[in-house]
Amino acid sequence: MKPQNKLVKERKVAGFFENIFRNFGTIVLGTVLFAMIFLGYFLVNDKVSERKITFAASLGMTINYNSSDAKKVSEDDIIKLIESGDLKEDIFTNISTDQSYSNFISDARVEYSDGVFNIMYFDKDETYATAVVKEIYAAVSKKLMENYDIESIPYADESNPVRFKVTVKNGGFVDRLGIKDFTLLGAVIGFVFSLFIICAFYLLDNTVKNAMDVRRYFDIPVLAVIPPIEDKDEEDM
Amino acid sequence: MNKISIKNRERLDSHVVEAFDMLRTNIEFAGNNVKTLVVTSACAKEGKSLIAFQLAGNLADNDKRTLLVMCDYRKGVSGKSSNVMGITETLTGKAGLNDSVYKTDIQNLYMMFSGENISNADQLVSSSAFEKMVAVLKKKFDYVIFDTEPVLDSNITSILCSKCDGTILIMEQEKTRQDVVFAAKEQIELAGGNILGAVLNNPV
Structure with missing residues (x-):
């Protein structure tokens, strides 16, 4: 140098x-x-604020069986039930949508934890997500009562039947920012x-x-x- | 000897005058054998003509017979008037030394110009005739200051540096690049010039 x-x-x-x-x-x-x-x-x-922010309406339910040796419902059972289309008529009675059932139901999720089944529905519209998740709950409960030896399917949390959380569906890091x-x-x-x-x-x-x-x-x-x-x-x- | 008038020589602020006083003093400290000075810079537009003029004026104000030689052939004053004689005319025999040196209205300050801009000006400057001319000027004046072209733009400046007692390198603060100064210093040293020092010009 x-x-x-x-x-x-x-x-x-x-x-x-x-x-x-x-x-x-x-x-x-x-x-x-x-x-x-x-x-x-x-x-x-x-x-920026509307595109990726999606509400997730979540409703937890527990299943009380008539007898201890009754066949138990699994997470997969409920998922298959929802995806099969058997619930379409019941859900679409009170929910209006232009989408096909398969597209519509693709925004639904089911999770199981500690004896509670959480049914979730994602949508930009908070009110719509709430209504849909309630319809799904009603339709799922009705079908399960018909096919299983179940006494009741109450809300998991009686004081707050529908929980909301703001989440980002398919969003990247920047999309999650407020x-x-x-x-x-x-x-x-x-x-x-x-x-x-x-x-x-x-x-x-x-x-x-x-x-x-x-x-x-x-x-x-x-x-x-x-x-x-x-x-x-x-x-x- | 012919006379010329210097118009509008403005009064400088006291701190500027002090700076030129310091410059003059440092030049005087360089020794009695330093009488011919080249004022140059690495690049154009760094204030060397202004500083050369003010230095010459300061020396003159301090009772030193000073000759300021405007040796920038690129902007020769003679180009503006056919009656002005300069170095070219003196060295080619068209005029005598007395006809080329002009007395100014500032006491002790004299001026000489480059003269006609010719293609072989560098040959004139490197000739023995020029050396003789400089020797005569050294006897007649206490200081001879050559205001030259930028050293990196012209070989005339390098030749002058080798023939004069000292070279002053002008730099402009926050404008002159270090690599350019290195090149200028190298050029002057290669030519055999003696760099007395640098003057840092701090423009507005």
Whole structure:
């Protein structure tokens, strides 16, 4: 490495953090600017808030059998029952949809845990999801009572029969973010970007900054540092 | 000797005057044998003409007979007036030295111009006639300051550096690149010039 390049490199390292400190205001400005841009995008763009946010209406039910040796219902039994189409007539009596049954029911889920069957339905419309999950519950209960030795199928949680949770169906990381998180993401991106720009400009800037640079890099004495003066037209001379 | 008038020589702020006083003092400290100076820079538009002029004026104000030679053939003053004699005319015999040196209305300050811009100006400057001319000027004046072209743009400057006692390299703060200064320094040293030091120009 040429001696002058080595000197330049040393100076760059020494002044790196000093440069960041001197340009801290610019970094803050960049952070705020990006945060505002992301916030504005979130507020203006309806599809960001509507496209991926889906409600999941969830209804838990427990099965009480008539006898202890009665055949037990499994999670798969209920899933097959729902998917088979046997419940179509009962569900579509009170639920209106343009979709085919198979498409409609593809947004339904069944989970079993600790003696409770959770039936869920995902939809953008909270009210619609609630209504559907209740219809599915009613239709499933009716069919199970016909085919199994069951005494009753009550709600798992009597005080809150339908639980809601906001979830993202088939969404990525950004889609799960709310307005605050989206703005924060913008701020983080702005901070990193501003920092990158400041550092890039610093590392690429190889102009002479002051008398110390002249002495250190070129081994030339500085005879004088001339402050700013008005330029003189040679015509006047 | 002919006379020229310098218009609008403005009064400088005190801190600027102090800076030029320091420059003059440091040049004087360089020794009594340093009488001919080349003021140059690595690139154009770095304020060397302004600094050369102000330095010459400062030396003149301090009772030093000073000759400022405008040796920039790219923007030769003679191009603006056919009556102005300069280095070219003196070295080609068209004019005598007395006809080419102009007295100004600033006491102790004299000026000389490049003269007609000719294609072989570098040959003229590297000739023995030029060396003789410089020797005569050194006897007549306390200081001879050559305001030249950028050293990386012209070989005339390199030749002048080798023939003068000292070279002052002008740099502009936050504009002049380090690699360019390295190249200029190398060029001057290769030509055998003696770099007295640098002047850092801090423009608005």
